[in-house]
Every structure is written in C-alpha cells, then in structure tokens.
Amino acid sequence: MVERKTIFSFLPHVILLAGIFIVAFPVYVAFVASTWDPATISNGQMPLVPGPHLLENYYQTIFVGTAKSSREPVGMMMLNSLIMALTIAIGKIAISIISAFAIVYFRFPFRMTAFWVIFVTLMLPVEVRIYPTYKIVADLGLLDSYLGLTVPLIASATATLLFRQFFMTVPDELVEASKIDGASAMQFFKDTLLPLSITSIAALFVIQFIYGWNQYLWPLLITTRESMQTIVIGIKKMIVTQDALTEWQIAMATAVLAMLPPVLVVILMQRLFVKGLVETEK
Amino acid sequence: MEKRVVFDGKLLPYALLMPQLLITIVFFYWPAAQAVWQSFFIQDAFGLTMQFVWFENYQVLFANPDYYRSMLTTLVFSCLVTFFSLSIALMFAVQADKQIKAAGAYKTFLMWPYAVAPAIAGVLWLFMFQPSLGLVAQAIRALGIDWNPQLNGGHAMTLVVMAATWKQISYNFLFFLAGLQSIPKSVIEAAAIDGARPARRFWTIIFPLLSPTTFFLLVVNIVYVFFDTFGIIDSVTGGGPAQATTTLVYKVFSDGRLGGDLGGSAAQSVILMILVIGLTAIQFRYIERKVQY
Numbered sequence: 001m002v003e004r005k006t007i008f009s010f011l012p013h014v015i016l017l018a019g020i021f022i023v024a025f026p027v028y029v030a031f032v033a034s035t036w037d038p039a040t041i042s043n044g045q046m047p048l049v050p051g052p053h054l055l056e057n058y059y060q061t062i063f064v065g066t067a068k069s070s071r072e073p074v075g076m077m078m079l080n081s082l083i084m085a086l087t088i089a090i091g092k093i094a095i096s097i098i099s100a101f102a103i104v105y106f107r108f109p110f111r112m113t114a115f116w117v118i119f120v121t122l123m124l125p126v127e128v129r130i131y132p133t134y135k136i137v138a139d140l141g142l143l144d145s146y147l148g149l150t151v152p153l154i155a156s157a158t159a160t161l162l163f164r165q166f167f168m169t170v171p172d173e174l175v176e177a178s179k180i181d182g183a184s185a186m187q188f189f190k191d192t193l194l195p196l197s198i199t200s201i202a203a204l205f206v207i208q209f210i211y212g213w214n215q216y217l218w219p220l221l222i223t224t225r226e227s228m229q230t231i232v233i234g235i236k237k238m239i240v241t242q243d244a245l246t247e248w249q250i251a252m253a254t255a256v257l258a259m260l261p262p263v264l265v266v267i268l269m270q271r272l273f274v275k276g277l278v279e280t281e282k
Numbered sequence: 283m284e285k286r287v288v289f290d291g292k293l294l295p296y297a298l299l300m301p302q303l304l305i306t307i308v309f310f311y312w313p314a315a316q317a318v319w320q321s322f323f324i325q326d327a328f329g330l331t332m333q334f335v336w337f338e339n340y341q342v343l344f345a346n347p348d349y350y351r352s353m354l355t356t357l358v359f360s361c362l363v364t365f366f367s368l369s370i371a372l373m374f375a376v377q378a379d380k381q382i383k384a385a386g387a388y389k390t391f392l393m394w395p396y397a398v399a400p401a402i403a404g405v406l407w408l409f410m411f412q413p414s415l416g417l418v419a420q421a422i423r424a425l426g427i428d429w430n431p432q433l434n435g436g437h438a439m440t441l442v443v444m445a446a447t448w449k450q451i452s453y454n455f456l457f458f459l460a461g462l463q464s465i466p467k468s469v470i471e472a473a474a475i476d477g478a479r480p481a482r483r484f485w486t487i488i489f490p491l492l493s494p495t496t497f498f499l500l501v502v503n504i505v506y507v508f509f510d511t512f513g514i515i516d517s518v519t520g521g522g523p524a525q526a527t528t529t530l531v532y533k534v535f536s537d538g539r540l541g542g543d544l545g546g547s548a549a550q551s552v553i554l555m556i557l558v559i560g561l562t563a564i565q566f567r568y569i570e571r572k573v574q575y
Contacts, residue, residue, distance in 0.1 A: 012377035013384075019374045019451075020391045026406040026448065027398075029417060033409065044415040095301040102298035107288050114299050121310045123562040127509045127531050128554040131538045131547055132313035132320065152309040155302055168285075175287040185289035214399035216513035217535070232399045236517045239405065252409060255402050262397035270390060277396075277453075278460055 027259065034058070034253035041248045053249065061253040074254050077231040081213055082261070084149050084230055088212030089205050091154040097197065100163035101189055105175070122157040127217055134221050144225045153218060159204055162279055166200050167193070203276030206269045210262045231258040314555065320548035339549040348525065349533070349550075356529040359443065360507040366447045368499060371454030372492075376484070378455075379462040389459065396452040400445075401513030407445040408518045431519065435526025438519045442527050445518060446511045453506075454499050461495035462488070501565040505558065530554060 029048075033041055036051035065073040103115050126133060133152055142148030170193065178188040219230045229237075235258060238251040266273050321339050323332045343349050378388045395403070410418045413430045422429040431437040465488060473483050512531055515521060521528040521536055528536065534554065538547035 012380045015377045016374060016381070016384075016388050016392075019370075019377075020388070023392055023395055023448070023451070026403075026410060029410055030406050042415055044420055046415070046417070048417075095305065098298040099302040102295040104285060105289050106291055106295035108292070108295045111295070114303060117311075118302060118306055121306055123559045124310055124314055124555065125505075125509045125558065127512060128534070128551050128558060129310075129313040129317045130535065131544060131551070132316035133309060135316070136308065136313055151305060155305040155310060160302065172285060172287045175285070175289075179287070179289075185291055185294060188289070210397050214397075214401075214513075216399065216401045216516070220516075232401050232513070235405055236401055239408070239517065248409060248415070251405065255405050258402050259398050262399075263394045266394050266397040267390060270393075274389075274393075274456060274460075277456060 027256075030252040030255050033248055034061075034256055036249055038247055038249055057249050057253050058257075061250050061257065072226045072229060072234070074231060074234060074257055076227060077229050077234040078257060078261075080228060081230040081232065081258075083146055084215065084219070085209045085212035085261075087146065087150040088153050088215075089208035091150060092156045092159050092208050093201055093204055095154065096156060096159035097163050097194075097201070098189075100160050100167060101193065103160075104164055104167040105185065105188075118155075118157050118160050120157075121155060126153065130217065130221065137222055143222050144228050148222050149219060149228070149230075150212070153212070153215065156208075159208070162200065162204060163197070165279075166197060170196060199272070199275070200279075202269070203272040203279070205276075206265055206273045207276045209265055213262050317548045317551040317555070320544060321552050322545075324545050335545075339545045340553075343546060343549050343553075351525065352528045352530055352533045355439075355525075355527065356508065359439070359446075359511075359527075359529055360504050362443045363446045363450065363507045363511070364500065364503040366443070367450040367454050367503060368496070370447070371451045372458050372496075374451070375455050375458035375462055376488075378459055385459070385463075389456070392455050393452045395449055396456070398449060399513060400449055400510055401517045403449040404442070404445045404514035404517040407441060407448065411441050431523075433523055435523055438523055438527050442511070442514055442518050445514050446507065449514070450503060450506060454503070457495055457499055458492065461492050465491050498565070501561055505561055508554075508558070 032048060032050055033046060034057055035054040036046055037053050040046055040051065061073070062075040062078075063073050099114075099118065103111060137143060137148045137152060140148075142151070174192055175188065178192055183191065214232060215230070216232055219233050220236075223229055223233070231254065235251060235254045238246065238254060240246045322334055322336060324335050324338065325332050374388075374392060378385045378392075381388065398406075408416075410416045411429070411431060413419050413423070413432065419429050428434075429437060431441045469491075470483055470487060473487055478486070508529070509531055511529070512535070515527055515529060515532050516535075519527040521532050530550065531554065534547050534550045537543050537550065
C-alpha cells in the first residue's frame with residue numbers, strides 16, 4: 001500500500017496460505033480416514049491420499065451404523081440435529097422479534113422490567129445451571145422429546161437486543177403512515193416491519209442454526225434413547241476408550257457429515273453470517 | 283432513545299412478550315434460583331431427605347484441593363487458548379488486511395471452523411494425535427518423545443488447547459479483520475509519510491486503535507473457554523488423565539452426574555454464575571462505550 005513493492009510482498013500470502021493449511025489439515029485427515037478400510041488406519045499406515053472405500057464407508061455410516069458398538073445409523077442422527085437446529089433457529093427468531101416489537105412499539109407498565117428480565121439471561125449460559133434445568137425438564141415430562149431438546153435453548157436475549165436495535169433505526173414516519181392508513185399494530189408488524197427485517201432475520205438464522213446444530217452438553221443430558229440422539233453426541237459415543245474397538249473410518253465419516261451442513265451454511269451465506277455475527281455480539 | 287410514535291394496546295404487548303418471558307422464567311430464572319437454593323442443602327445418598335446446612339457446601343468446596351486444582355486448570359487453559367487464538371488470529375487478520383483484493387477469498391477459507399462443533403473439533407485433533415495410529419502422534423514419537431495424552435496430563439492439556447485454539451481462530455480473525463478495515467487508511471499513510479516503519483506503525487497506531495476489539499474478544503474468548511469447550515474436553519479427554527483437564531464447568535457436570543453430589547455441584551454452579559455475571563458486566567461497561575464497528 002505505502003511501501004514500494006519488494007520481493008517481500010508475497011510474504012503475507014505465504015503466511016495466509018500456511019493459515020489455511022493449518023485450518024484445513026485436520027479436516028482433510030478426517031476425510032482421508034473416512035475413505036480407507038479399518039485395517040489400514042489401525043496399522044498407523046494411512047496414506048495422505050483418499051482410499052477406495054469412500055462410498056462403502058459413507059453408506060455404512062448413514063444407513064447401517066457401526067458394527068461393534070451397535071449404534072444407530074447416522075442418517076437418523078442427522079435428521080434429529082436438523083430438527084433441533086431448525087426449531088431453535090426459527091423459535092428464537094419468532095419469539096425474539098415479537099418481544100422486541102412489544103418493547104419498542106408500545107408503552108405499558110413494567111416495560112423496562114420485562115426488558116431487563118430478558119436482558120439478564122445473557123449472563124446465564126445453560127452450562128452453569130445444568131442440573132436444575134435438567135430437573136425441571138424432567139418434571140415437565142419433556143426428556144427424550146424434541147420440545148425438551150429445543151425449548152430451553154430458545155429464549156435468547158441476544159436476538160431480542162438485535163431486533164430492538166434494528167427497530168430503533170426504522171423511521172417513525174413509517175409508523176405514522178401506517179396509522180394514517182388505519183393499519184393496526186399487527187398489520188404494521190406484518191406489512192412493514194417484517195419485510196424490512198428480512199436481512200436481519202436471515203443473518204440471525206444462520207448464526208442460530210449453527211448454534212443449534214452444534215449443541216453438546218444439553219442433548220447429552222436429556223436424550224437417553226438412541227433414536228433421539230444428535231450427530232454431535234453420536235460421534236462421541238463411537239470413540240471407545242479401548243482404542244482397538246473404535247471404528248475410526250466410521251467415526252471420521254460421521255465427523256465429516258456432522259461438519260457439512262453448518263460449514264456449507266457459513267460458506268454459502270457468508271455475507272449474512274458475518275453481518276449477523278458482528279451485529280449479534282454488539 | 284425512544285420512539286415518538288407508538289401503538290395503543292393494553293393486552294397486546296403483554297401477549298407479544300409472553301412466549302419469551304415464559305420460557306425465560308421457566309428455563310432460566312427457576313433453575314438459577316433452584317441452584318442457589320440447592321447449594322444450601324445436603325441430600326442423602328438416596329435423595330430422600332434434604333438437610334439445610336447454610337454454607338457448608340461452599341466450605342467443603344473451598345477446603346477441597348481438587349477444586350483449587352480445577353480452578354488452576356481452568357486458568358491455565360483460558361490463558362493459553364486466549365493468548366494463542368488471539369495472537370494467531372491477529373497475525374492472519376493483519377496479513378489479510380494488507381491484501382485488499384484477496385482479503386475476501388482468505389476470509390472465506392479461514393472462517394469456516396467457526397461452524398464446526400467443539401466436540402467435532404476435539405475428535406479431529408484426537409484422531410491426529412491418537413498415540414498408536416495418529417499421523418502427527420507418530421511423527422512426534424519418531425522424534426523420540428513418548429507422546430501419550432491418555433496417560434500424560436501435560437500432553438492431554440496440549441491437545442485440548444490446540445483443538446480449542448483451532449476452533450476459535452476463525453471467530454477472532456473475523457472480528458480483527460472487521461476492526462482493521464474500519465481504521466482509516468489515511469492515518470496509516472500519514473504515519474508512513476512521517477517515516478514510521480511498518481512494525482512501528484503497527485504497534486503505535488494500529489494496535490491501540492484495535493484495543494476495543496481486542497478487549498471485547500478477550501472477554502468473549504474467556505467465556506468461550508469456560509463454557510463452549512465442554513464438548514472438546516468431554517470428547518478428547520473426559521477430564522482426565524487424573525483430572526488434568528477437568529475445568530470448573532466440567533467439574534460441575536462430573537460431580538453432579540457421577541458423584542451424585544447435587545449440593546456441591548449446585549454450589550459450584552452458583553460460583554460460576556457469579557463469575558459469568560462479573561465478566562458480562564465488565565464486557566458491557568466497556569464495550570457499549572468504546573467499541574465501534
């Protein structure tokens with residue numbers, strides 16, 4: 001930029017390419033492992049190029065399950081993860097957008113109290129109150145159900161704050177115009193506010209989908225039935241402490257499958273994802 | 283800032299708030315209150331009777347060397363992961379910022395580990411470093427080091443730190459790059475004209491201007507290491523060997539489940555809550571005022 005171009009101007013590229021290598025290498029190794037047979041891997045002789053068992057391994061992983069530890073096939077787990085991620089993302093956005101709407105566009109007693117009640121939850125990650133939350137979900141009879149898996153993770157102060165911030169930037173004139181047209185509050189919400197919020201909603205959806213898909217501790221505790229397992233939990237159970245029993249080619253195929261949806265979402269919706277990330281955290 | 287024009291409605295706003303408030307109260311406040319309440323009780327082994335014991339659970343906790351050990355583990359773990367993930371990400375962001383044309387492409391290639399679940403990141407690293415068949419482990423052993431994270435606490439810690447750092451670099455990179463790109467180029471050019479060399483420009487101009495971002499990331503990273511690395515620890519080491527990788531959050535989990543010590547686990551939860559509230563308060567006090575994107 002300021003300096004004259006020298007022979008060193010390629011240095012940043014070298015550093016960044018090294019960075020990409022570090023970031024990609026573990027995933028590449030996992031992919032390669034998912035294409036070899038168990039014997040090649042357990043000998044410790046696995047080459048660094050893909051082997052001939054790709055289709056076979058992935059077929060077994062998705063539809064059959066592992067042989068030795070009698071796990072459910074991963075296809076079912078992916079479906080569970082998908083249901084969980086979608087429910088959390090859609091649920092969070094739905095309840096946050098209407099509560100932000102209430103806080104910004106109405107004046108009523110206890111408005112600020114409600115805001116603070118929501119706001120404080122920023123400070124209480126589910127991990128720190130895990131057993132009492134588990135007990136409540138158990139008392140409500142929601143163990144091993146999609147409701148129990150998702151609803152406790154749905155309330156989210158960050159999404160409410162994001163929508164509140166966005167609504168604040170919407171010009172007052174739009175409300176006035178709607179009121180003159182005789183629109184009710186909900187009509188204004190549906191016809192004016194919602195279309196304006198589409199980008200924010202989409203950005204938030206990307207972030208929350210990843211959040212939901214990647215959940216670990218919560219599904220680990222509240223799902224006991226194998227048929228309710230998510231893929232992120234499933235892979236952990238494939239790794240057996242006695243190493244001889246671990247079917248690494250299946251475990252690695254599962255890892256690749258578990259990464260695929262969220263990574264694709266991030267890469268395909270890059271712009272929205274970055275916008276969502278920077279704004280939500282703000 | 284308040285809206286000038288609002289809608290009338292007596293019940294509607296409450297109806298709109300209801301779903302979120304209901305979930306928040308049932309799944310946040312109630313369990314949090316239960317944790318505090320439970321931390322004052324000792325339960326017998328069968329869960330039949332509860333005895334109110336004031337602060338005994340806390341006293342037992344603070345008299346237990348294991349608790350201090352997991353505190354120390356958490357501290358070491360947070361410091362290492364935060365330091366490495368921030369400094370490596372900053373290095374990449376500075377390099378990417380120089381390459382204005384290619385920055386977008388590098389961003390795409392460096393950001394996606396954000397989307398990988400911590401537990402999966404752990405499994406990837408576990409496979410590479412698995413003593414008997416891991417690619418990297420074999421290379422280390424070929425160098426004559428008896429690498430074995432299943433037996434050696436230091437090795438286990440190294441492994442979880444690497445996985446946790448790998449996972450977090452992309453997040454820090456995105457924020458650093460956004461921060462760097464918001465610094466006006468004219469300021470840096472002016473310094474260059476005054477004869478400041480690149481290294482000097484970085485430390486006297488760019489780095490101070492990035493400090494709000496850095497501070498924000500510092501807090502976020504500490505919270506990440508505390509809570510989100512649970513999946514990494516559970517999938518890679520299970521807290522072992524000999525509790526060498528048992529962090530505070532992992533201890534809440536393992537004491538409550540395996541030990542059945544609900545009072546003690548609750549007391550630990552309460553201490554963690556206080557820690558998080560402190561961290562979040564710091565974050566908001568400083569971030570709200572200083573960080574601009």
